[in-house]
Amino acid sequence: MRDELADELEEFIRAGDIWHEEAVNALIKRLEDESDLTHDPLPRMLSRPMSSLLWRMQLGDVDTRFADDVEGIVYPRLWKVMEAVRDGMPDGEIKTRIEVLNRRLARRFADEAHGSSA
Numbered sequence: 001m002r003d004e005l006a007d008e009l010e011e012f013i014r015a016g017d018i019w020h021e022e023a024v025n026a027l028i029k030r031l032e033d034e035s036d037l038t039h040d041p042l043p044r045m046l047s048r049p050m051s052s053l054l055w056r057m058q059l060g061d062v063d064t065r066f067a068d069d070v071e072g073i074v075y076p077r078l079w080k081v082m083e084a085v086r087d088g089m090p091d092g093e094i095k096t097r098i099e100v101l102n103r104r105l106a107r108r109f110a111d112e113a114h115g116s117s118a
Contacts (some may be wrong), residue, residue, distance in 0.1 A: 001042045001094060005034055006085040009078050018074055019067065024054045042094055045082065049102040057088075057110060069108055077101035 008030060012066065017023035028047045035044035056062070062070070077100060084094045 001040060001081075001085045003086060003092075005031075006082040008063045013075055013078055016054070018071055019057065019062075021057055022045050023056060024050055024057070028054065042091060042098065045095065046098050046101075049098070049105045052102075052105060052109065066108075066112055070105070073108060075100065077104065078100070099116060099117065 008027075012023065012027055015023065017027075028050050031043040031047035033052070035041060035047075048054075053070070077097065080097045081094060081101070084097055
């Protein structure tokens with residue numbers, strides 16, 4: 001993953017765009033385009049949890065606690081991905097960080113579906 005993409009992830013975090021469908025959709029497209037351009041599977045892999053978030057937003061409004069929980073997963077996990085990219089960590093480490101984001105987000109979505117909180 002290129003440093004330029006880490007810069008874009010940082011801007012997404014700084015802008016607080018997690019609940020803006022257009023911004024999330026643009027990030028997903030950017031990640032997919034990056035994979036196509038560089039033949040690097042990691043950006044597309046990162047687009048998957050963001051796609052799940054977009055899908056959840058399209059289902060309807062979220063309550064404050066759920067939103068806080070999701071932000072508490074997405075923002076720090078994206079930051080960890082950015083750190084790994086900028087520190088030149090191996091792809092395997094970046095992949096692990098993306099997988100952790102995906103698992104934690106999926107678990108929180110499942111909790112919501114079953115009526116429990118994190």
